[in-house]
Amino acid sequence: MSRDEKLKERWEHLVEKLSGQFSDGDPLELDGIIYLVGVQELGNYHRKFKKDEKVNLMHIAICRLLEPYGYYDFDFFDDEGWPHYKVKEQLPPLKAGEQTVLMKEALVNYFLEKDYIT
Secondary structure: OOHHHHHHHHHHHHHHHHHHHHOOOOOOOHHHHHHHHHHHHHOOOOOOOOHHHHHHHHHHHHHHHHHHHOOEEEEEEOOOOOEEEEEOOOOOOOOHHHHHHHHHHHHHHHHHHOOOOO
């Protein structure tokens, strides 16, 4: 099985599993899954977030997801427990499709690392 086929298979499995757990079976989209990673990384599961906090959760998730690729480094937790990252290397210019593939791959790797999927 090629790398792309394996990624596609794992991605579909991840979407199905997360959707069943968090959206009553409606398929979660990429942004929704990134948001879930942000909530996971913050560790504050049972509260409502304001719009600006939701944007910050997405940013946390993207930084965490791209950290293993060498683009970000964890820096510190602030007084409210929010993680902060510093840019290690700028992302290269990517087309929309390339960005999507990178994020799907990063998400699959994140959930593999967390033993949520195999």
